[in-house]
Amino acid sequence: MKKIILLALSLALLVTQSVQAAEADATKKPDAAAEQKWTYKTPKLDRAKLEALLAKPSQLLIIDVRRPDEISKIGGFPVYLSIQSKDIENSLKYIPKDRKIVTVSNHAHRAGIAADLLASKGFKVVGAVGSQNYEEEGGVINKIEIPPPKAAASSTDTPKAEVSTTQPKI
Missing domain, CATH: 1.20.5 (Single alpha-helices involved in coiled-coils or other helix-helix interfaces)
Structure with missing residues (x-):
């Protein structure tokens, strides 16, 4: 029992x-970015592959396709060309064709779309990377420090114009 x-x-x-x-x-x-499958022709770069490319900066062009507010909030790579993903097709004439190109977005999906478009137009695209993925893998992203707003000047801080009482010599 x-x-x-x-x-x-x-x-x-x-x-x-x-x-x-x-x-x-x-x-x-579920993490939406983790669940979304990689369906792009352009390879998704991990930290090691990106750092190997970053070691030769004269041969590389990084195109960040994120909005400016995303870059300032999350951070980015030290040097990049900023073209939002919606503007890529209209900006092709400004993108050099003599360099390897890596596209960047937060989790690489917009970067994958932009990279496939650039590759279809004859650019030397070597990969797409997510800045947040890169950072999660131990990579260092440059954070943009936004300075605090300046305090409003009070009436006592305002310099007063000085009036000269001397007569000019003639």
């Missing part, structure tokens, strides 16, 4: 733990 009760309690505990684990998995939000 004791064995049956012990077996029933063990079974109940096991079922409870399984149900709790299933509920935890169901409530966990």
Whole structure:
């Protein structure tokens, strides 16, 4: 009898733990960027591949396709050409064709779209990278420090114009 009760309690505990684990998995939000499959012709670069390219800066052009507010909030690479993804096709004449190109976005998906477009137009695209993915892999992203707003000048801080009372010599 004791064995049956012990077996029933063990079974109940096991079922409870399984149900709790299933509920935890169901409530966990999946990471949209991680779930999205890479469907682009351009290869997605990891940190090691990007750093190998960054070692030869005279041969490389980084095109960041993010909005300026994303770059200032998240950070970016030290030197890049900023062309938002919606403007790539209209900016082709400004992009040099003599360099290897890496496109950048937050998780590389917009970068993949832009890279495929550039490759189809004859540019030497070597890959796409996500700046946040690069940072998660241990890479260093340059953060843009936004200075605090200047305090409003009070009336006592305003310099007053000085009036000369001397007569000019003639």
